[in-house]
Amino acid sequence: MNTRYIFGIIITVVLLSVNQAFIQYWLAQKKHDANTINIAGKQRMLSQRINAEFYRLEKESASPHLLKKLVAEWKTSHFKLQSKDKSNKLVPITNSEIRLALKELNPNIEFIESQLNNIGKASLNLSLINQNQNSFLPKMDKIVKSLEKISDKKLQFIIKTEFFLFFMSLIILILEVVFIYIPIEKSLNLANAEISKKNEDLKQALTSIGKKNRELEQITYITSHDLQEPVRTINSLVNIFKIKYARDFDEEGIKMLRYLDTATVRMRDLIKDLLDYSIIGKKREKTKIDCAEILEIISKDLALKINETKAKITWGRLPKILGIEAEIRLLFQNLISNALKFQMKGHQPKIDIAAIEKKDFWLFTVSDNGIGIESKNVEKIFSIFHRIHSKDKFEGTGIGLAHCAKVVDIHGGAIWVESELGKGCTFFFTIKKDQNKIVGYEQQTELYITS
Amino acid sequence: MNNKLNSILLVDDDEATNFIHQFVIQDHGACKHIVTKLDGQEAFDYLTTPNESGLPSPDIIFVDINMPKLDGWGFLEKYESEFGSNSSKIIVMLTTSLNKYDKERAESMNVISEFRNKPLSPEILDEIVEKYFTNKHMVQ
Numbered sequence: 134m135n136t137r138y139i140f141g142i143i144i145t146v147v148l149l150s151v152n153q154a155f156i157q158y159w160l161a162q163k164k165h166d167a168n169t170i171n172i173a174g175k176q177r178m179l180s181q182r183i184n185a186e187f188y189r190l191e192k193e194s195a196s197p198h199l200l201k202k203l204v205a206e207w208k209t210s211h212f213k214l215q216s217k218d219k220s221n222k223l224v225p226i227t228n229s230e231i232r233l234a235l236k237e238l239n240p241n242i243e244f245i246e247s248q249l250n251n252i253g254k255a256s257l258n259l260s261l262i263n264q265n266q267n268s269f270l271p272k273m274d275k276i277v278k279s280l281e282k283i284s285d286k287k288l289q290f291i292i293k294t295e296f297f298l299f300f301m302s303l304i305i306l307i308l309e310v311v312f313i314y315i316p317i318e319k320s321l322n323l324a325n326a327e328i329s330k331k332n333e334d335l336k337q338a339l340t341s342i343g344k345k346n347r348e349l350e351q352i353t354y355i356t357s358h359d360l361q362e363p364v365r366t367i368n369s370l371v372n373i374f375k376i377k378y379a380r381d382f383d384e385e386g387i388k389m390l391r392y393l394d395t396a397t398v399r400m401r402d403l404i405k406d407l408l409d410y411s412i413i414g415k416k417r418e419k420t421k422i423d424c425a426e427i428l429e430i431i432s433k434d435l436a437l438k439i440n441e442t443k444a445k446i447t448w449g450r451l452p453k454i455l456g457i458e459a460e461i462r463l464l465f466q467n468l469i470s471n472a473l474k475f476q477m478k479g480h481q482p483k484i485d486i487a488a489i490e491k492k493d494f495w496l497f498t499v500s501d502n503g504i505g506i507e508s509k510n511v512e513k514i515f516s517i518f519h520r521i522h523s524k525d526k527f528e529g530t531g532i533g534l535a536h537c538a539k540v541v542d543i544h545g546g547a548i549w550v551e552s553e554l555g556k557g558c559t560f561f562f563t564i565k566k567d568q569n570k571i572v573g574y575e576q577q578t579e580l581y582i583t584s
Numbered sequence: 585m586n587n588k589l590n591s592i593l594l595v596d597d598d599e600a601t602n603f604i605h606q607f608v609i610q611d612h613g614a615c616k617h618i619v620t621k622l623d624g625q626e627a628f629d630y631l632t633t634p635n636e637s638g639l640p641s642p643d644i645i646f647v648d649i650n651m652p653k654l655d656g657w658g659f660l661e662k663y664e665s666e667f668g669s670n671s672s673k674i675i676v677m678l679t680t681s682l683n684k685y686d687k688e689r690a691e692s693m694n695v696i697s698e699f700r701n702k703p704l705s706p707e708i709l710d711e712i713v714e715k716y717f718t719n720k721h722m723v724q
Contacts, residue, residue, distance in 0.1 A: 362598070362680050362702070369604040369703050376611065 141313040148302045155298065159291045166284040169226065172210050173277045177270055179207040183245060184266040190252065191259055197252050204249050211235070211242055231279050234272060241269045350411055357408040364404055368397045399530075403518070406532040410517065413460055413536065414543040419568050422458050424451035424465075424497075428486060431466050438473050444482040451488050452495055455568045456544050464540040465499075467533040468560050472501035474527055494546060494566055500559040506552040515548065537562070544568065588717050591617035593642040595627040595659065596678070597651040605646065605678075605704045612706045614713055615643070624654030628662050644674045644712065646704065649686065657689070664695045674716050678702050 186200040215235050217225040226232055244265050248257060371394050379387060428448055432439065439446065446469065454461070465486070472484045482501060489496045506514060510521050515538040520531035534548075537560075541548040545565030552558030592615045596602050602620040609618055619642065621627040627647075631640060649656035656677060663675075676698040677690050690699040697716070700708055 358680075362601075365680070365703055366598070366600045366604065369608075370600065373604065373607050 137313050138317055141309045144305060144309065148298075148305060152295075152298050152302065155294065156291075159287070162287065163284070163291075166280070166287065169214070170277060170280050170284060173214060173273065173280055176207065176210055176214075177273045177277070179203060179210070180266050180269045180273065183207060184263060187248070187257060187259060187262050191257055197249070200252075201249065204245060208242055208246065211238065226280075228279065228283060231276055234276050234279075238269060238272055241265050353407060354411040357404050357411060360404045361401075361408070364397060364401050368394075368401055371397055403530050403532075406530045406536075410532055410536055410539065413463075413539045414457070419455050419457055421453050422456050422461050423453050424461075424488065427458075427462050427465055431462065431469055434466070435469065435473065438470075442473060442476065442482050444473055444484065446484045446486070448486040451486070452490065454495055454564050455566070456564060457540075460540045460543065461564075464537050464562070467537050468499045471533060472499065472503055474529070475501075475503040475522075477504060491563075494563040497562050497564070498559050500557065502557040505554045505556050505558050506550060507554050508552075511550050511552060514550065588713055589615040589643040591615060591619060591640070591642045593627060593630070593640075593645045594618060594620045595622075595624065595645065595651070595656075596620075596648040597622050598648075601648070601702070608704050608706060609709065612709045614709055623651045624656065624659030624662070626653075627659055628654065628666075631663070632666065642673065643717070644676060646676050646678050649677065649679050660693060660695055664693075674698070674712065676700055676712065678704060 183200065183203050186203060189195065190197055190200060214226060215232065226235070245262070248262055251257065371390065375390055375394070379390060382390065425448065428446070428451070432446060438444070469484060469486075473482050476482050480502070482503065484499065484501045487498050487500075489498075506521070513519050514521065515534050517535040518531045519535075520529070538548050541562045541564070545568065546563035548560065548562040550558055550560050592609055594602050594605050596605070599622070602622075606618050606620060609615055619630065619640070621630055624647075627645070633639075647656045647659060651659075654662070656679075660675070667673075674697045675695055677696050678700055679686060680702050687699055690696050698712065
């Protein structure tokens with residue numbers, strides 16, 4: 134289809150070029166013709182003037198200067214007309230009759246030339262000169278008429294050919310429209326229809342993915358919610374067991390009880406985190422949040438850990454943003470807790486929070502001087518329950534950054550980290566300014582589950 | 585701690601939960617006499633069936649929401665129509681639900697004194713005894 138389209142364009146361009154070249158060529162020809170006719174016409178006038186000049190000289194016996202000039206011009210032009218040299222801007226006369234007629238006039242020119250040489254030597258034979266010029270005139274007239282006739286024929290030819298070319302162009306254009314452009318348009322319409330159908334399919338797929346996603350979220354919520362109860366029961370029973378029977382156990386039994394206890398506590402924490410994760414974004418009310426205020430609150434909440442590690446948390450001017458307050462708070466809290474947690478023992482944590490205004494969003498950075506993250510792990514850390522350290526080295530369930538990613542997502546932003554192992558890391562996240570323009574998270578009714 | 589309370593009624597369909605709550609109460613020492621029922625209907629029948637010393641009258645009733653036969657809400661409705669909303673008994677709704685609808689519903693019912701999350705802990709018991717039974721005990 135593409136080649137046909139190009140072919141059509143090429144034909145059109147060729148047609149236009151041929152037309153233009155033809156017109157230009159014949160216009161040039163016409164110009165030269167006109168020039169030739171003009172010179173031929175002028176020869177008649179010159180012959181008259183030469184005749185008159187001879188009469189004047191006879192009467193007044195003045196200088197033959199003007200006459201010489203006129204004859205020279207007359208002669209030059211005469212031979213110019215017969216010449217085949219293109220450099221004199223004349224189209225060489227190819228018509229043999231005209232050439233012959235011009236040649237027949239050569240003696241007339243030669244006669245006048247000889248008369249001009251006789252001036253001052255012998256008396257002029259004016260009647261012979263008159264006769265000579267009179268015979269020249271009608272012959273030259275005939276030549277001019279023949280030239281004009283040829284030129285007219287050329288014009289007729291140009292007009293006819295132009296008409297022919299015009300009709301040819303018209304036919305070719307019509308053929309192009311019928312055989313190239315109409316089929317192209319048809320196939321384009323077809324392709325368009327196909328594209329809109331595919332778009333529709335995609336939209337449907339997206340809707341169904343969204344639906345499936347919400348179902349999954351619901352399953353996560355329900356499962357984690359329902360798992361809480363049996364886990365709590367086990368947890369309580371282990372506690373009762375410890376209180377009531379631990380003294381009757383031997384060392385191994387106590388060890389086992391302790392493992393049971395740690396395992397159930399961990400299970401409880403994981404389920405609680407999973408539940409919290411599935412609840413993110415369920416409360417939809419977005420309000421104006423003062424980030425600095427949020428950081429003040431978090432600093433108070435984390436006071437124990439901050440005092441213990443002598444951590445320094447700093448921030449400059451921070452904006453007021455639109456968002457779900459509880460979740461923005463969770464986001465900052467998780468990032469700051471991580472920065473406090475992932476430190477070498479005895480090292481003073483330094484954390485700085487900053488924000489830069491961009492066109493459509495705010496770019497926040499949370500930088501620390503902690504242990505950093507290996508480059509191969511910078512993406513993994515945002516997936517749910519992903520841990521890169523052993524439990525005994527750094528405690529936690531591994532859901533904190535997944536929380537952050539979900540919160541940022543709900544606020545139409547992105548989160549990423551830049552880090553070098555051992556040199557701390559900087560978390561970047563964006564929050565969209567216009568929270569109404571976020572796609573993909575439609576209003577959701579709160580899950581209704583009773584105990 | 586002295587036995588400030590005569591008896592407590594636990595209503596929960598999960599036997600393990602009843603067992604744990606029973607243990608917590610006994611260990612806490614607030615009350616020696618504990619009765620457990622597995623659903624709302626059983627609990628209502630217990631409260632409306634007289635024994636040798638008349639109708640049983642527990643000081644506190646801990647009620648779960650989700651139960652077979654008659655759930656927590658159903659039990660409370662029946663209780664309210666039988667004994668009125670100004671019963672001297674302290675009714676505590678115990679739940680795992682963090683659901684705000686449940687909480688709002690519980691708060692709108694006069695008959696419910698407290699809405700607490702499971703599990704029942706010595707701290708919760710302390711608070712309830714402190715709030716509802718300290719003055720009463722002193723008057724007695």
